Amino acid sequence: MPERFLSQAALAELAGIPAVSRWVTNRGQRIHVLDYGGDLPPAVFIAGITSPAVTLDFVVRRVRDQVRPIVVDLRGRGLSDDGVLHSLESHADDLNAVIGGLKLDRPLMVGHSMGAGIVAFLAAASADAARGSILVDPPLSGPRSGPYPTPLAVFETQLDEAYAGTTAQRVAEHWPRWPVAEQRLRALWLSSCGREAVAATHRSFESVEFAPIWQSLDARTSLIYGEESAVVSGEAVGRLALQNPSPAIVKVAGSGHMVFWDSPEGGLAALRDETARLLSAETSTMPKGTI
Template identity: 55%
Template sequence: MTHRTLSQAALADLADIPARSRWTHRDGIRLHALDYGGDGVPLVILPGITSPAVSMDFVARALTDLVRPVVLDVRGRGLSDDGEGYTLENYAADVEAVAEQLNLDRPLLLGHSMGARIAAAAAVRGKIALRGVVLVDPPLSGPGRGPYPTTLEAFLTQLHEAQRGTDAGEVARAWPRWPRREQELRARWLSSCGETAVKATHEGFESEDFFDWWPRIDAATPTTLLYGADSPVVTAEGATEAERALPSARLIQVPDAGHMLFWDNPDIALALLREALTTPHPLQECPSMGKLVHDRLHG
């Protein structure tokens, strides 16, 4: 059963975030996003399995001088509605609806973990024109590839702690490296994630093969994959397979970071993300996302 709650303290966090709530819908599901505004190239940010939009605030803020971040509350999380069918196809269709209804012209996509898989699916579906995609430590799991390294039980334990009422100190036991603010936000917002959504998505990590999508991203779409040097999700072997499967993609390793690389090593991870957005992509013949952002910034 889905049990989702948000405290007044959690909602008050939105007052300290320099973004406007934007609402769209698809098939009767209301989708919420945080829009940081500006006239930069739109960058749709897609968070992970138990990460509401607010959890990516520090990432979005670090990019507002380069792009216009729009962070989605993926269905079943944050302020977005629950929905039927937590599949990559449905998630990608939600992203398409958000881009179309908010008039985001040829956006970039940036996805972390679950969000990276969604970004890959949206790129392959081709329903909206994209300037490029950045995938951050996507689960490479799928049928016959072994289990996702974090068990469903581990996710549900943390979710039930949040539903019962937790604090940053308890969050720190699972995520000791995170900045204190991010531990506090997780303590207040994790209970906004629906158990049904988490269960279905975790099952999808093992039933939906990332490599059914990744090799089909058009070589003309500037594509970057960032991954943690110590990640159990994108291992060295997985990175090698990803590189072989899509030679047009650029792979960037983030040192001293696991799967949650922006939280584990924020300064370096954000610097490398900015570099990925502003450095011309060496393997694409078409204009890169970096050139597009550079041209927008410098006229």
């Protein structure tokens, strides 16, 4: 069975996206991004474990009047190279390379799920990497915090279906709440995600603790989470607020972990609000920790 490929139908979807493909090379790995252009402040977006850059198109279109979106295909996904390392640190290094390679001046960073973990890692490690960070339902699992709620086998099953040629109808069985257009897009692009990249990333969910990263973040950070998320529970949010009261915390009512897909209007409204807040806020003088 072939692994990691893109059909002509998938590539044809790029023709309808108002963005330009660009590549940045980091340590020999070519990282692909979709650059939506414009003169507004840049914002770098990173999606989750099995979500190539193109799957965030419906999200970033809603903030193009606020920012210049740049959406990253993480290594092993979309049009980026496979890569060998898939640790949180390696992905954060790619993100930093994109910021430097495209000469982005202190962009806003926005990540969902795995992408949120990557954004948080870089924000905590580098005080000057960005003007602000929006973390959307990041993984809170880890050696002391328990396993990630979705087992690796679930992702592997969906990858097997994608490599064999899945359909929007089959995707809908896994993700019934999603808009039909996003179910169709996932059916076309999931096959671009590499099996080892997904497996290694899933391992990182359970080998890295989020709490030390979170405690190093400041008021230039927003956490957006789904009210019904199994990844970021209400109880966990309470602990995060006690551990570090500086970041803003925003709940999206009626949403699960896949915030923008589960509740597009509520999720996108929260994103717009937090984007506006961070863009308008004065640069914080709060000292930032390192990890």
